[in-house]
Amino acid sequence: MRQKVTANVPVLDEIGQPIVDKYGRPQTKEIKSKARVQFKSQLVRDANGRERRVNLEIDLPRDFNPESGIELDYVTIDGKEGTGTIVAKDEATNLSGSRVYYRTVFVDG
Numbered sequence: 001m002r003q004k005v006t007a008n009v010p011v012l013d014e015i016g017q018p019i020v021d022k023y024g025r026p027q028t029k030e031i032k033s034k035a036r037v038q039f040k041s042q043l044v045r046d047a048n049g050r051e052r053r054v055n056l057e058i059d060l061p062r063d064f065n066p067e068s069g070i071e072l073d074y075v076t077i078d079g080k081e082g083t084g085t086i087v088a089k090d091e092a093t094n095l096s097g098s099r100v101y102y103r104t105v106f107v108d109g
Contacts, residue, residue, distance in 0.1 A: 005035040005058060006073040007066045033064040037076050044088045044106045052087050056107040062100040072107055084109020 008028040010018040018026040036059040043053050047068050058074060066072070068086050075081050084107035092101045 001034045001036045001059065001061065003035050003037045003077060004075045005033050005037070005060065007031045007033070007064075008071045008073070009066065031064070031066075033060060035060050035074065037074050039076075042106075046087050052108065054087050054106040054108050056082075056084055056109050058105050058107055060103045060105060062102055065103060066105065072105075072109075074107070074109070082109050 007030070009031055011027045011029055013019050020026050038057045038059075039055060040057045041053065041055045042057070043051055046052055056074075058072070060066075066086060066089075068089060070086050071083065072086060073081065073083050086105045087108050089103060089105045091103050093099060094101070
């Protein structure tokens with residue numbers, strides 16, 4: 001994993017609602033992680049059950065677990081930067097399901 005990803009995660013208040021500024025935009029904090037960014041066109045199901053075509057697959061380490069709908073800034077192998085939104089995610093686990101090796105997020109970007 002030699003590429004980089006920055007997730008813009010919304011800041012939540014005590015009851016779990018996103019904190020907004022005076023213009024109504026949600027406040028976010030950046031979380032940086034290493035990743036493996038691959039362009040791969042495929043058809044995936046999102047959280048609502050709809051099929052969507054995505055063209056970017058990003059493998060993340062097991063300690064980084066972003067939610068669907070989070071906006072990501074990524075850097076490809078070529079050094080080009082881009083932005084996308086997580087549509088769906090998947091986990092690679094061992095046979096018993098007790099250990100996560102890595103997470104794969106499918107990004108519409």
